[in-house]
Amino acid sequence: xxxxxxxxxxxxxxxxxxxxxxxxxxxxxxxxxxxxxxxxxxxxxxxxxxxxxxxxxxxxxxxxxxxxxxxxxxxxxxxxxxxxxxxxxxxxxxxxxxxxxxxxxxxxxxxxxxxxxxxxxxxxxxxxxxxxxxxxxxxxxxxxxxxxxxxxxxxxxxxxxxxxxxxxxxxxxxxxxxxxxxxxxxxxxxxxxxxxxxxxxxxxxxxxxxxxxxxxxxxxxxxxxxxxxxxxxxxxxxxxxxxxxxxxxxxxxxxxxxxxxxxxxxxxxxxxxxxxxxxx
Numbered sequence: 001x002x003x004x005x006x007x008x009x010x011x012x013x014x015x016x017x018x019x020x021x022x023x024x025x026x027x028x029x030x031x032x033x034x035x036x037x038x039x040x041x042x043x044x045x046x047x048x049x050x051x052x053x054x055x056x057x058x059x060x061x062x063x064x065x066x067x068x069x070x071x072x073x074x075x076x077x078x079x080x081x082x083x084x085x086x087x088x089x090x091x092x093x094x095x096x097x098x099x100x101x102x103x104x105x106x107x108x109x110x111x112x113x114x115x116x117x118x119x120x121x122x123x124x125x126x127x128x129x130x131x132x133x134x135x136x137x138x139x140x141x142x143x144x145x146x147x148x149x150x151x152x153x154x155x156x157x158x159x160x161x162x163x164x165x166x167x168x169x170x171x172x173x174x175x176x177x178x179x180x181x182x183x184x185x186x187x188x189x190x191x192x193x194x195x196x197x198x199x200x201x202x203x204x205x206x207x208x209x210x211x212x213x214x215x216x217x218x219x220x221x222x223x224x225x226x227x228x229x230x231x232x233x234x235x236x237x238x239x240x241x242x243x244x245x246x247x248x249x250x251x252x253x254x255x256x257x258x259x260x261x262x263x264x265x266x267x268x269x270x271x272x273x274x275x276x277x278x279x280x
Contacts, residue, residue: 025050
């Protein structure tokens with residue numbers, strides 16, 4: 001365990017992995033989880049909430065500072081839910097509020113499904129459950145194509161296809177400002193980025209997007225489930241999936257600032273909205 005400026009970093013051994021998680025603030029326990037997003041991406045949101053919450057963020061297995069024993073081992077929502085439950089156990093907490101975004105929202109649904117009573121309120125922000133869509137077969141094919149593209153053409157090409165399918169505006173090939181192009185016009189990537197890309201595209205993507213929770217169990221759960229949807233996400237694939245999940249649960253979607261990554265573009269405003277929902 002290490003402590004820096006009020007941030008406590010901890011490690012936890014779980015079957016097949018060693019999890020890194022961070023604790024900051026004081027107050028009711030709130031877990032903020034993503035997949036494949038790590039604690040670092042959620043740091044501004046966690047900081048904004050730490051004044052009145054004990055906020056826990058973590059690196060999912062195989063990402064960030066959470067190494068796995070076998071890079072080709074499974075990565076499923078159920079397995080990630082077990083990891084989050086293990087963090088709760090490590091903290092000595094019987095229950096917590098949970099905010100999960102994207103793949104982390106799917107992890108959150110699996111957590112409520114597998115561990116009834118351990119989640120007080122789950123805010124599932126734009127869960128990409130593609131199997132609920134009328135064009136699920138086409139989406140499965142698109143997911144396989146993205147994975148195949150990673151294996152044949154590399155990380156950048158796979159991300160481009162992923163972003164296009166998700167509905168994001170993406171720059172033309174060769175004009176990505178996020179990296180310096182190499183001699184073939186592709187942004188240079190580190191060994192770690194490639195390894196995490198393999199984890200996401202080969203092992204994470206299909207199990208996450210094709211996950212189907214037990215909706216009867218979720219509706220019967222004592223946990224309150226809120227389906228968050230960005231005010232600016234109308235053009236995104238996750239708008240359709242969020243509406244579909246809400247309909248299966250018999251609830252309305254709840255609006256959040258921004259789009260799929262609203263917690264990064266406006267963390268203070270996003271934190272206040274989350275604070276209001278948790279207090280309701």
